[in-house]
Amino acid sequence: MNYGTRTDPHAQARAARQGPVLLHSLSCFREIFEIVYAHRPIRTVVEVGVESGQVSGIYTELGATAVYCVDPEPTDSLRAALRANPALHLVEAHSPDVLPELPVADLYVLDGDHNYATVRAELDWVLANAPDAVAVLHDLLWPCSRRDQYYLPSRLAPEDRHPSSADGPTVWHDELTPAGFVGLGAFTAAQEAGGERNGVLTAVEDALAAHDGWHLAMVPAIFGVGVVTRHEALLGALAPYRDSRLLYTMENNRIALYTRLLQLQFEAVAHAEDADTMAETVNRQRQEIDRLTAETADLRAQAGELRRQNERLRAMVDERSPSLADRVLRRQ
Numbered sequence: 030m031n032y033g034t035r036t037d038p039h040a041q042a043r044a045a046r047q048g049p050v051l052l053h054s055l056s057c058f059r060e061i062f063e064i065v066y067a068h069r070p071i072r073t074v075v076e077v078g079v080e081s082g083q084v085s086g087i088y089t090e091l092g093a094t095a096v097y098c099v100d101p102e103p104t105d106s107l108r109a110a111l112r113a114n115p116a117l118h119l120v121e122a123h124s125p126d127v128l129p130e131l132p133v134a135d136l137y138v139l140d141g142d143h144n145y146a147t148v149r150a151e152l153d154w155v156l157a158n159a160p161d162a163v164a165v166l167h168d169l170l171w172p173c174s175r176r177d178q179y180y181l182p183s184r185l186a187p188e189d190r191h192p193s194s195a196d197g198p199t200v201w202h203d204e205l206t207p208a209g210f211v212g213l214g215a216f217t218a219a220q221e222a223g224g225e226r227n228g229v230l231t232a233v234e235d236a237l238a239a240h241d242g243w244h245l246a247m248v249p250a251i252f253g254v255g256v257v258t259r260h261e262a263l264l265g266a267l268a269p270y271r272d273s274r275l276l277y278t279m280e281n282n283r284i285a286l287y288t289r290l291l292q293l294q295f296e297a298v299a300h301a302e303d304a305d306t307m308a309e310t311v312n313r314q315r316q317e318i319d320r321l322t323a324e325t326a327d328l329r330a331q332a333g334e335l336r337r338q339n340e341r342l343r344a345m346v347d348e349r350s351p352s353l354a355d356r357v358l359r360r361q
């Protein structure tokens with residue numbers, strides 16, 4: 030950690046601007062994984078939901094010898110990242126279906142499709158088949174705690190999915206909004222939060238209720254990480270992070286600021302679109318003004334010509350008027 034010095038006072042600011050605007054990756058939780066590794070022998074890892082692969086290497090750095098990286102839609106950069114480390118094995122498949130086909134692991138990291146049906150099935154499988162394992166789950170807090178998210182709802186049975194929307198949640202009101210935390214085509218969100226069989230935390234609670242002896246330690250930071258284990262020593266070691274009021278307060282502030290930023294961005298785009306429409310209208314009106322100005326100049330030129338003709342005619346009449354007067358006089 031670099032807090033800056035008298036001669037390098039900007040070190041912390043530099044570190045701050047190097048990070049993404051929105052922290053969302055489990056790579057931020059290295060010190061939580063260090064605690065897990067310090068208290069459990071972790072050799073085999075199953076990582077569900079890999080995305081960029083920025084966490085996968087951490088599991089081997091900490092001592093795992095094989096990591097099965099499960100993601101149905103690996104990008105080319107993910108493939109390349111995994112190819113660079115022979116201990117990382119890409120499993121191009123959907124969880125939970127693929128879990129029984131993989132070696133039983135010491136650590137399951139569940140961060141794939143964030144909905145009740147998927148997470149409940151994943152955790153049920155782990156708790157039933159890997160009694161000594163540790164499960165680390167991401168997105169146990171807002172926005173997925175009590176509201177399903179779907180990468181691929183069509184894979185779920187109709188009764189396992191809630192009506193969903195491309196709009197996203199915000200902390201500023203309870204309904205979804207296009208100005209909220211939207212999936213931009215990658216995922217959708219359940220229209221309603223709460224109730225039964227909705228959300229990741231609800232899935233974890235129900236799975237723990239169905240399997241004796243397991244406990245959840247919630248680390249309330251960066252969308253919420255849960256460590257599910259049967260090992261008291263590990264739970265004890267996580268105590269400084271578990272249900273930390275400080276982390277919870279900072280997380281709430283983070284999601285409030287971030288969703289405010291999303292709203293401002295949405296409004297800025299809407300204003301930019303308004304400005305475009307306004308510019309088009311101004312342009313059209315300017316062309317109309319140019320046309321009318323040209324027409325006015327033309328009419329002015331015509332009026333000038335008529336005025337000159339009129340003057341010529343008046344002069345002719347004035348020239349002829351005396352002879353007209355003579356004629357009138359002679360007749361008398």
Ligand SMILES: C[S@@+](CC[C@H](N)C(=O)[O-])C[C@H]1O[C@@H](n2cnc3c(N)ncnc32)[C@H](O)[C@@H]1O
Pocket residue numbers: 053054055056077078079080081082083084099100101102122123124125140141142147180181
């Ligand atoms: C939030 S990202 C994972 C981020 C990553 N764990 C990290 O912390 O950097 C979710 C990933 O889960 C994958 N995914 C979606 N549905 C899945 C499923 N049923 N099984 C496995 N992975 C899934 C998506 O393709 C996506 O890459």
